Amino acid sequence: MSNSPHINDVVQFHRVALRYDRGPEVFSDVNLRLGRGSFTFLTGRSGAGKSSLLKLCYLTLKPSRGLINLFDHDISLMNRQEQQSTKHRIGVVLQDFRLIDHLSVFENVALPLRVAGQMRAAYSQDVTELLQWVGLGHRMEAMPQTLSGGEQQRAAIARAVIAKPDLLIADEPTGNVDPIIGRRLLRLFSEMNRMGTTVLIATHDTSLMRDIQADILRIEDGTLHRVQGEVFDG
């Protein structure tokens, strides 16, 4: 669960550009460094490229130009196996949750551990405890379609953090939940952060940012600006 001590930067972008197919560049020259154990908000208007930037961080997109290092490794030099091992260190919460329909909430949350080859007896207690913590203890065996939007989101977040990732990425995580649960989720994130997890959250909900001491980055016109904190490097 802990970061390797020699790693300084969890995420490093150097002059990164991205375009979809033949479309215009979503961003043309992004530099970014997320230090180990940092907590960062990524803001910007809708369509600015927040989700796209996150996708680059969790290895679902490749940049059209520039260099990206994850955990001090150049992603363009990673083979498929190394990429997947890297992904296992990254917890991701997306706007559409991506829960697997035919698996129970318990099974969905346990997925990263199961994929990593852990034994059920070893993880079932952890999964149960985490589900209780996010308020889904009574719905462990429910199917995702029977959950409300907010419950689905909490299940997705539980899945993202169950493997105690080194980097936690969330795309609008509080979009669907009421403010009280939103606070609670944020507390979960900051708890993870206190234990060493680097956190990157894309959101346009500025009220969230007031509660937590964090770096704030704003993506605008294809580049990244520092609003607060010391992450941005020129």
Place this chain on the structure above:
Amino acid sequence: MDNPSHIPPIQPLLNPRQDNTRALVLVLGVIAFLAALSLLFMLSAERLKRSWQSQLTQSATVQLMIETDAARESKIESALSILRTKLPEAQIIQIEKQDSDALLKPWLGNVELPDDLPLPVLISIDLYKDYSLDIQALEDALRADGIIAQLDDHSRWSNQLSRTGQSVKAIAMAVLLLILFAAIAITTFATHASLAAQRDIIRVLVQVGAQDSFIARLFVSQAAQRGFYGALIGALCALLVAIFFILRRRTEDVLLPDLSLAWIDGFWLLVFVAGFTLFCALAAYITATRILRTERRRR
């Protein structure tokens, strides 16, 4: 955690209801049935060939050319005694005249044969155990005693039977292979469809860090399971049909394929089920790995 013994039962990662499992198992079952049936035919043809062949090689016929009627009986006697001393391990008897006449009937028709027709005398040799006859030596021994004889150890028939058996086996083998290829093609096709149907699940698995080998294994075990059930169903049906054929043949003399069953066939059917399962698993492995690899290149 209040009840640690309560761990929810593990659920399969691939959606079992996503694709037409039942139809697929049925098709694989039909294919496996045909394959198992041709396997049983091959085995029983082989057995039949062997039993005929051993009957043939364990027996021989001696034709004595005896012209003069006077010395007839004594010549037969001396021929029999020479053969008996040369072949102590065999039953050697003269084929009675009416029996040898009966053998000729198909060729000569139902006519009364004149008594003075110089028909050869036939002596049959039945070896108690499998051992090869030295025809030349026997003929020479008889000739030394002034008896002209011709020995037939049925090798001509045996060889022809062997050739026929070989081609029956080759055809059955070809049919078996063809059917296994069909199973591979079906599994390949089904794996393609399954990967497409379960695309969302694969996407999530990839996101949480599943290796390609992990994902491929899911499809391999799915295909192996289907192949196993299909092969089991097919093999059982083939066995039932074989039993049905055998029972029918025993009760009525109908024109049905010549099938027999032996305990060893059960072993070969098990080998067949295992092989069929393996083929399906292999086809799924190759397909899944290839697709996952090309998907990755596209990204």
